[in-house]
Amino acid sequence: MKLDPQLPSGPIHDAWTQRRRELPLISPINKRRFKVLVVGSGLAGASAAATLAEQGFRVTLLTYHDSPRRAHSVAAQGGINAARNYQNDGDSVERLFLDTVKGGDFRAREAGCHRLAEISGAIIDQCVAQGVPFAREYGGTLANRSFGGALVSRTFYARGQTGQQLLYGAVQALLRQVDAGRVELLTQRDVLDLITVEGVARGVVCRVQASGRLEAHTAHAVLLASGGYSNVFHRSTNAVKSNASAIWRAHRRGAAFANPCFTQIHPTCIPSGDPGQSKLTLMSESLRNDGRVWLPAQAGDARPPHAIPEAERDYFLERQYPTYGNMAPRDVASRRARERCLEGHGVGPGGRSVYLDFSDTIRREGRAAIESRYGNLFAMYERITGSDPYAEPMRIYPAPHYTMGGLWVDYNLMSTIPGLFVLGEANFSEHGANRLGASALMQGLADGLFIAPATVSGWLAGHLHTEVSADHPACRDSIAAVQARIDGLGSTSGGHSCDSLHRQLGDTMIGACGISRHADGLRAAMAEVRELELAFAQELRLPEPRAGRNPELEKALRLEDFLQLAGLMLRDALAREESCGAHFREEHQSADGEALRNDDNFCHIAAWQWTGEGQEPTRHCEPLHYRHATPSRRNYR
Numbered sequence: 235m236k237l238d239p240q241l242p243s244g245p246i247h248d249a250w251t252q253r254r255r256e257l258p259l260i261s262p263i264n265k266r267r268f269k270v271l272v273v274g275s276g277l278a279g280a281s282a283a284a285t286l287a288e289q290g291f292r293v294t295l296l297t298y299h300d301s302p303r304r305a306h307s308v309a310a311q312g313g314i315n316a317a318r319n320y321q322n323d324g325d326s327v328e329r330l331f332l333d334t335v336k337g338g339d340f341r342a343r344e345a346g347c348h349r350l351a352e353i354s355g356a357i358i359d360q361c362v363a364q365g366v367p368f369a370r371e372y373g374g375t376l377a378n379r380s381f382g383g384a385l386v387s388r389t390f391y392a393r394g395q396t397g398q399q400l401l402y403g404a405v406q407a408l409l410r411q412v413d414a415g416r417v418e419l420l421t422q423r424d425v426l427d428l429i430t431v432e433g434v435a436r437g438v439v440c441r442v443q444a445s446g447r448l449e450a451h452t453a454h455a456v457l458l459a460s461g462g463y464s465n466v467f468h469r470s471t472n473a474v475k476s477n478a479s480a481i482w483r484a485h486r487r488g489a490a491f492a493n494p495c496f497t498q499i500h501p502t503c504i505p506s507g508d509p510g511q512s513k514l515t516l517m518s519e520s521l522r523n524d525g526r527v528w529l530p531a532q533a534g535d536a537r538p539p540h541a542i543p544e545a546e547r548d549y550f551l552e553r554q555y556p557t558y559g560n561m562a563p564r565d566v567a568s569r570r571a572r573e574r575c576l577e578g579h580g581v582g583p584g585g586r587s588v589y590l591d592f593s594d595t596i597r598r599e600g601r602a603a604i605e606s607r608y609g610n611l612f613a614m615y616e617r618i619t620g621s622d623p624y625a626e627p628m629r630i631y632p633a634p635h636y637t638m639g640g641l642w643v644d645y646n647l648m649s650t651i652p653g654l655f656v657l658g659e660a661n662f663s664e665h666g667a668n669r670l671g672a673s674a675l676m677q678g679l680a681d682g683l684f685i686a687p688a689t690v691s692g693w694l695a696g697h698l699h700t701e702v703s704a705d706h707p708a709c710r711d712s713i714a715a716v717q718a719r720i721d722g723l724g725s726t727s728g729g730h731s732c733d734s735l736h737r738q739l740g741d742t743m744i745g746a747c748g749i750s751r752h753a754d755g756l757r758a759a760m761a762e763v764r765e766l767e768l769a770f771a772q773e774l775r776l777p778e779p780r781a782g783r784n785p786e787l788e789k790a791l792r793l794e795d796f797l798q799l800a801g802l803m804l805r806d807a808l809a810r811e812e813s814c815g816a817h818f819r820e821e822h823q824s825a826d827g828e829a830l831r832n833d834d835n836f837c838h839i840a841a842w843q844w845t846g847e848g849q850e851p852t853r854h855c856e857p858l859h860y861r862h863a864t865p866s867r868r869n870y871r
């Protein structure tokens with residue numbers, strides 16, 4: 235397998251301009267002759283589909299939701315980054331670029347990070363033009379706030395509903411194209427396989443959820459924008475249906491999977507209240523602008539928070555990280571919270587949470603100020619926990635949230651399968667080993683609004699193949715393979731439900747491959763995952779019929795993919811003998827407990843190749859070169 239990142243030569247400051255200059259164009263009349271398939275209607279997929287259709291391509295968009303507006307992106311709360319320097323606090327494209335490279339712990343490509351920073355401003359303009367109601371200052375300029383890992387205010391927001399408002403903007407643009415007949419929108423379609431013809435991606439197989447019918451859809455290019463895979467941990471902040479199937483099946487068809495072990499644990503989630511719970515709720519990172527994180531200084535102190543005097547509180551992030559304080563990046567804040575809880579300082583059931591306290595800000599600025607910034611988040615917290623966060627501190631704990639790994643893509647967002655592009659959280663992207671807050675929405679929209687429309691068009695310019703008909707042998711073969719897989723799943727008499735196996739997988743993964751990892755734990759987890767795979771193959775209980783709507787069957791198909799992906803994540807974590815961003819190997823840490831990177835041996839992207847059922851996958855390396863950002867130890871103290 236050849237990993238050619240297709241980076242433009244010359245300085246990165248000019249790289250994207252240069253690439254756009256190089257990409258061939260297609261005349262508007264010819265664009266109509268091309269068909270593009272987009273999987274996913276989140277921010278990345280909806281914006282790509284709308285933009286490509288606006289350019290004149292024929293687009294089919296597949297999503298398993300009943301409405302594109304229900305994509306997981308709708309859940310994003312806190313905001314989206316852009317280097318606009320409205321506050322005059324010293325922000326610039328250069329600074330956002332450097333923060334992104336450093337935040338990712340020097341495990342992302344410089345040119346990609348620079349492009350992201352460059353495009354960030356245009357994203358905000360486009361979204362404002364689409365009517366996204368970003369918060370504004372008295373004078374009318376857009377307001378912004380800061381997020382973890384940055385010392386400037388560059389996060390644009392719409393109260394605590396930024397993702398929802400951005401998605402509504404993108405979906406309106408999409409529906410305009412549906413109305414114009416340029417986008418065919420197919421909902422309730424579960425994409426289960428990729429169709430390749432002579433090694434080129436030419437379509438997908440999906441299951442119509444209402445009827446169980448399998449369909450083949452073909453095109454000149456396929457774009458996967460199917461989101462992240464945090465649900466491999468079972469309980470995460472992701473939408474319950476978020477899955478890895480589309481990218482995992484593409485991986486099995488030849489697309490390299492990059493850095494699967496780079497997964498982010500978010501420090502501010504509402505702790506789980508019930509072992510049977512299937513989803514965790516995030517409290518946006520923006521809350522840490524005004525909330526202070528603390529724990530009782532005395533281990534085992536069971537007094538209620540208001541009974542603990544100031545002098546007996548430990549504001550551990552402010553103490554350990556005086557420069558960034560409560561805005562320390564997510565991996566750092568999560569590790570420190572877990573560590574304090576393991577040392578017996580944690581509060582709440584099982585000592586598994588820390589306080590996020592707004593009383594200082596409420597005293598200083600008044601309740602109304604907090605209400606105007608975070609009112610809906612506070613209401614959500616109270617609805618879920620029954621506790622009023624205006625009156626007593628929130629209780630929060632880290633939870634799986636985001637996946638920096640995903641399908642390997644080159645600078646043009648093309649995977650190792652020609653004609654297969656991957657966008658948004660589904661690719662391995664610019665976040666390196668750790669994603670800074672508010673940069674996922676930025677990346678998804680950069681991919682969908684600006685990058686893919688240029689590069690997909692550039693690829694299509696040379697590839698006006700004849701259309702592949704739905705009864706092409708490759709389509710028939712893929713449909714037959716999916717049908718055989720469905721027929722072979724489980725039985726009505728099996729002893730394990732999908733939910734119970736998924737819960738066990740989650741426990742294994744969070745224990746061995748969550749905030750902290752160790753070689754022995756990773757090896758033990760590999761054996762446990764193999765046992766779960768066996769239980770899945772031999773003892774899965776699955777209700778009939780398979781023909782019509784069957785949510786258990788949908789879960790089983792996803793779980794089978796998660797089990798295989800979990801094996802790859804553990805292998806990847808084991809192979810990466812360093813601590814890096816969100817990947818913290820206990821064997822590699824400094825005397826003060828900070829992550830120790832190993833640039834000599836691991837300054838690369840690890841891209842895995844599928845080699846067949848039951849075979850060891852092959853690990854390939856794409857070396858990373860830093861010419862503009864000097865690799866340094868990430869120090870937030």
Ligand SMILES: Cc1cc2nc3c(=O)[nH]c(=O)nc-3n(C[C@H](O)[C@H](O)[C@H](O)COP(=O)(O)OP(=O)(O)OC[C@H]3O[C@@H](n4cnc5c(N)ncnc54)[C@H](O)[C@@H]3O)c2cc1C
Nearest residue numbers: 274275276277278307310312313425461658659672674675
């Ligand atoms: C609670 C929460 C808060 C967040 N807050 C922020 C924030 O403030 N700022 C920020 O930058 N980021 C935030 N994020 C991260 C950000 O929301 C996501 O990374 C981003 O929305 C992902 O967008 P996407 O378009 O790549 O994928 P998604 O929005 O996940 O969309 C995936 C789409 O693919 C479809 N799909 C998936 N699999 C299949 C399949 N097999 N067949 C058919 N369709 C499929 C789904 O239907 C969906 O339409 C947050 C995430 C969470 C969970």
